[in-house]
Structure formats: C-alpha cells, structure tokens
Amino acid sequence: MNYIQQVFKVKHDFWRYIVGSIIVIIASGIGQIPFTLAALFKAMKSGGSVFEMSESDLMTILEPNLNLFLLLLSFGFALVALFIVVKYLHQQTIKELTTARKKIDFIRILFAFFFWGIISSGMVLLDYYAAPEDYVWNFELKRFLILAVIAILFIPIQTSTEEYVFRGYLMQGFGALAKNRWFPLVLTSLIFGGMHVFNPEVSKLGYTVMVYYIGTGFFLGIITLMDEGMELALGFHAANNLFGALLVSADWTVLQTHSILKDVSDPGIGFYDIVLPVFIIFPIFILIFAKVYKWKNWNQKLFGKIEEPVKENYKILD
Structure with missing residues (x-):
C-alpha cells in the first residue's frame, strides 16, 4: 500500500482535514502570543507602537536569539496540535503520516540532512571566497553558541511542522479527496509557496522570489511521492534552514540570527537565487535520490490514480 493510499485505512473524511487544519492554525496562533x-x-518601552511598525521592523525589534526562539515556538505548538489531531480525529499513527514503510527510516532523514547540509555550506563558503566584499564577519562566540542551541x-x-502539514497531512488529505497523485502535489506546493508571501524577502525582492518557494514545494513533494514517505523531505528541509541560520543571515531575511557571516550585498533576484536551485x-x-533509492514508475507515482483498497482488506473505522 503506497504513502497516500494507506490513508484509506483511517478516518479520512475531508471535513476532518478542514477541522484539523483549523485546530493547527489556532494552536500556531496561541504559540505566537509570547512573541x-x-x-x-519592547515597543512600549522604546516609546513606539508595534501596530505602526513594518513587518521587517517587527522581526528585528527583539534581540536576535530571543526573536528566533519566540518565532520558532509557535511551530512547536502547531506540531503538537497536528499530532493530537492525527491521533484522535483521524485515528492515524505518526508512522502512517510519515511513511509507507514498516517503520520511519531515520537513515534516509540523516542522508538527506547531511548531503544537503554539506553541499549548501560549501556553496556559501565558495561564494564567500569568490566575493568577500558581499559579506562581513559576524561571529561572536557567546551569542553564536546560544544561537546554535536554539537552532x-x-x-x-x-x-x-511544515513538512508534516504539507507533505504529510495535506498531501494525504488532498490525495484521498482527489484520488490521484498530481492534485495534492500541485496544491500543496502552491499553498506552501503562498505561505511565504508575507516573508520580508518577498517585499524586498518582489514576487519573482515566489518561484523559489513554490519550486521548493514541488521538489519536496516530488521526492515524497517518489520515495513513498517524507523522510528525505524532512532531512533536506531541516538542513536547509539550520545550516542557513548558522552560516549566513541578512538584514532583509525572515530569520535574523547571530550567524557566522552576514550578507551585506544589494539584494536582487538572479541566476543563483532562482535558476540555480529550482531548475538545476x-x-x-x-x-541522485532516484539512483540511490532505485525509484521507478515515475508516471504512476507522480500522476497516477489512487485506488481505494477493497474494503475486505482492511478494517473501516466509522
């Protein structure tokens, strides 16, 4: 039974996904209260008003490490809420939400994590040595160590949280609704990209940068469908954000951190921002993943129909 198809074993009425999504959004909102x-x-203490601040000002009003911690806190609330929704509203296990394999493959997660972590770090270092004028040394040991713990x-x-919501929960929910694989791939990728529309990067660089976010959604969705599980997407996404937060930041990005380097170049959309990652x-x-994990039946796995198993083969939960 494939990754999406196994959702038919549990309570998969689409109204449950609507209710579940609302619960996760509410939990995320509660998690944003401390920030x-x-x-x-902080605004009152400085004599200003948080309601008059731009989003970029709001993202930098607090000390960067405290800011990062409080911003990430809401994701913890959302993830706990999602797991509760999956268990009690859908009567589904975390394993079934994660993979079609008999158990979660942590080796796959680590492989994708270190593979992309090493390559992305190498790309940052190459760019630093190729154009050192675009960076300033930002390293402060004490603040960096605190950042490292938080990150x-x-x-x-x-x-x-993002992977379990988009490549897990919604991928399976839309798949059960449409009974095909292309619809959840397209829709979750568009929603994932759209979720980033309020990032400071978009206001600074323009809507063209949305090609990167939507393209990333498609990439993560494709490897999830082809691999019949989220493990590779989990590892890749974690490496992308973690190594980025530790290595380099900029004044116009959503995550302001005490990173090792700070990018001071004039922001702009070019070959290295969209074409290189998304299309190359x-x-x-x-x-590479296809070669390592011997993926086959590309057309079926990306565009094929999802057949509901014969009811005699599994217990229906009313």
Whole structure:
C-alpha cells in the first residue's frame, strides 16, 4: 500500500482535514502570543507602537536569539496540535503520516540532512571566497553558541511542522479527496509557496522570489511521492534552514540570527537565487535520490490514480 493510499485505512473524511487544519492554525496562533507580548513590551518601552511598525521592523525589534526562539515556538505548538489531531480525529499513527514503510527510516532523514547540509555550506563558503566584499564577519562566540542551541533544538521542529502539514497531512488529505497523485502535489506546493508571501524577502525582492518557494514545494513533494514517505523531505528541509541560520543571515531575511557571516550585498533576484536551485540543483538532487533509492514508475507515482483498497482488506473505522 503506497504513502497516500494507506490513508484509506483511517478516518479520512475531508471535513476532518478542514477541522484539523483549523485546530493547527489556532494552536500556531496561541504559540505566537509570547512573541507578540514581548514585541509589545519592547515597543512600549522604546516609546513606539508595534501596530505602526513594518513587518521587517517587527522581526528585528527583539534581540536576535530571543526573536528566533519566540518565532520558532509557535511551530512547536502547531506540531503538537497536528499530532493530537492525527491521533484522535483521524485515528492515524505518526508512522502512517510519515511513511509507507514498516517503520520511519531515520537513515534516509540523516542522508538527506547531511548531503544537503554539506553541499549548501560549501556553496556559501565558495561564494564567500569568490566575493568577500558581499559579506562581513559576524561571529561572536557567546551569542553564536546560544544561537546554535536554539537552532539545533527548534529549527528541526519548525521544518518538521511544515513538512508534516504539507507533505504529510495535506498531501494525504488532498490525495484521498482527489484520488490521484498530481492534485495534492500541485496544491500543496502552491499553498506552501503562498505561505511565504508575507516573508520580508518577498517585499524586498518582489514576487519573482515566489518561484523559489513554490519550486521548493514541488521538489519536496516530488521526492515524497517518489520515495513513498517524507523522510528525505524532512532531512533536506531541516538542513536547509539550520545550516542557513548558522552560516549566513541578512538584514532583509525572515530569520535574523547571530550567524557566522552576514550578507551585506544589494539584494536582487538572479541566476543563483532562482535558476540555480529550482531548475538545476533540485532536479540533480531528484536524480541522485532516484539512483540511490532505485525509484521507478515515475508516471504512476507522480500522476497516477489512487485506488481505494477493497474494503475486505482492511478494517473501516466509522
């Protein structure tokens, strides 16, 4: 039984996915209360108003490490809520939400994590040595160590939340609704990209950067469908955000951190921002993963129908 098809074993009425999504959104909102209160207190103390601030100002009003911790905290609330929804509203296990394999393959997660972590770090270092004028040394040991603790503990929670919501919960929900594989791939990728529309990067670089976010959604969705599980997407996404937060930040990005380097170049959309990752690196990664894990039946796995199993083969939960 494949990754989406196994959802027919549990309670999969689409109204449950609507209710479940609302619960997760509410939980995320509750998790944002500490950040909102801290920002309000800081604004009042400085004689300003948080309601008059731009989004970029709001993202930098607090000390960067505290800011990062409070921003990531809401993802923990959302992930706990999602797991509760899956268990009690759908009567589904976390394993079934994660993979079609007999158990979650942590080796796959680690492979994708270190593979992309090493390559992405190498690309940052190459760019630093190729254009050192675009960077300033930002390393402060004490602040970096605090950042490292926060990032290592909470960024995987943030990325896992996004993966479990989009490549897990909604991928299976839309798949059960449409009974095909292309519809959930397209819809979850568009929603995932659209979720980033309020990031400071979009206001700074323009809507063209949405090609990167939507393209990333397609890449993560493709490897999930082809591999019949989320493990590779979990590892890749965690590495992307974690190594990025530790290595380099910029004044116009959503995550302001005490990273080792700070990018001070004029922001702009170019070959290295969209074309290289979306149209070159991601396809190469798909081919590498396909070779390593011997993916076959591409047309069926990406565009095929999803047949509901014969009811005699499993117990229907009313």
